[in-house]
Amino acid sequence: MQQTIATHALTAGMDAAGLLSALRRHGDDLWIDVIAKKYDFTKYRQLRMQRAMADFNRIIEAGDVDDFQRAYQAACLDAVQPDPSVQQIVAQLAEQHKLGIVTNGPVDMAFIKLERLGLSSYFPQDRVIISELLGYHKPDPRIYATARERLEAASGEVLFVGDTWEADVAGAIDAGFSAIWLNPKGKTATTDHKPLAVIERLDQLPSYLSFM
Secondary structure, eight states: OHHHHHHSTTTTTSOHHHHHHHHHHHHHHHHHHHHTTSSOHHHHHHHHHHHHHHTTTOOOOHHHHHHHHHHHHHHHHHHOOOOHHHHHHHHHHHHHSOOOEEEOSOHHHHHHHHHHHTOGGGSOGGGEEEHHHHTOOTTOHHHHHHHHHHHTOOGGGOEEEESOIIIIIIHHHHTTOEEEEEOTTOOOOSSOOOOSEEESSGGGSGGGGGGO
16 A cells, blocks of 8 residues: 555655555544445545545545555555465365355455465355455354355354454354464454464464364
8 A cells, every 4th residue: 555655646745654544544434334334345445545635634536536546456466476385275275174255355356366366266256255245244243144154064164264353253253153363463352252273374274173
């Protein structure tokens, strides 16, 4: 994001760190409305940018935000590169387990990222569960129910792995799943939920699957 802020005509010359902080703050505030389905991702992005820019006394149009977002997405996708160690771990897991993805991210980037990471073959499209397509987001209980149905598994057979406590650990446990928290930065849990494990690296994951 900082690279796009520094180079895009809309934001060049601005305090990149300050604008990024404002984008995150307004993004967090607006996310509640996305979950409540008050608007879609496009509107969310527009409002987030407009409010962040307003903090710097700049008034912008929605079309300006769309152009900035296209540049940002292009930069994000350029940065997505396959990681052989991740490919190896996922391939190992796929030999013995049915894999799926549940994401609160937008649909316009999910499948492209999987292709660029070289992981598409391990995650069939019907097991890539995207909140934007469903109309509800983690930690809404319905998204975990959808995951269980798509995996054709009982709740107790599902292990949910992710890096966001509320969405990937607390929400999954409330849905009856086991959960592992990928926590490389040592963040602090915000509820009393008990995950199966807390790991710092993905390569630690396979050792815990014998508990399932």
